[in-house]
Amino acid sequence: MSEQLERIEKYLSGQMESAEKLDFENELQRDPKLKSAFDQFKVIHDALEVEVEDNLRNQLIELASRNKPLNQRRNWRLPYALALAASVLILLVAGTWWYLGKSLNDPALYAANEYVEYTRTNLRAEEPNRSYSDVFDFLNRQDSAAAIARLQQRINASPDDTEARFLLADLLYRSGKWQEAGALFLQITQGKSVLWGEKAAWNYLVLAQQNIWNQDAEDILKSILSNTNHSYHPKALKLEKIRQ
Structure with missing residues (x-):
């Protein structure tokens, strides 16, 4: 909020x-x-x-x-x-x-208010040398479609670019393509990046709570609740309490 x-x-x-x-x-x-x-x-x-x-x-x-x-x-x-x-x-x-x-x-409203957006100030300790200025140039010109296409090209060329996947998922979410965004967030949770994996895990719960709660969401929520070191453990506790 x-x-x-x-x-x-x-x-x-x-x-x-x-x-x-x-x-x-x-x-x-x-x-x-x-x-x-x-x-x-x-x-x-x-x-x-x-x-x-x-x-x-x-x-x-x-x-x-x-x-x-x-x-x-x-x-x-x-x-x-x-x-x-x-x-x-x-x-x-x-x-x-x-x-x-x-x-x-309201679980759905709480989740929507706690969605984790991509910002240019996000930490890049795992991928410090990557730049997304071309993507933001498209966004500054209010051309989201071109920005999404550019990110998809970058991911195809560099499948290990986890930050690009998160940024793409965020743009898809903002464009109303929640199903595609959710699929990308889920992919990120299954990768090696802890930084982006934790953000993606929470955002997957956000999307699932606003649409259809499924087994993947249930498993992710249980995983976060069992890990007190998870960045979104406090938020997951609150979501679990509201859902009861």
């Missing part, structure tokens, strides 16, 4: 790159719960901007009219803006608590 809130804030503040922004907008269309949370945060974000603007304007008016009677309009405008912002804040808090409550009790 915290990761989704950070993404909403990043989007509203205009700090997302074009490819990430497009992916987030597509996800908003696919996930009505995320869209609902986004709409509520946007309301408070816009309301606070109005409040700040009004405060600055009122301060300028006060400075300009220091030796004149205070403008009556200013006397009621600030309290009105503050009351409006407070009302919106109450609605936002109530909505956020509802959304958090849903995520804590």
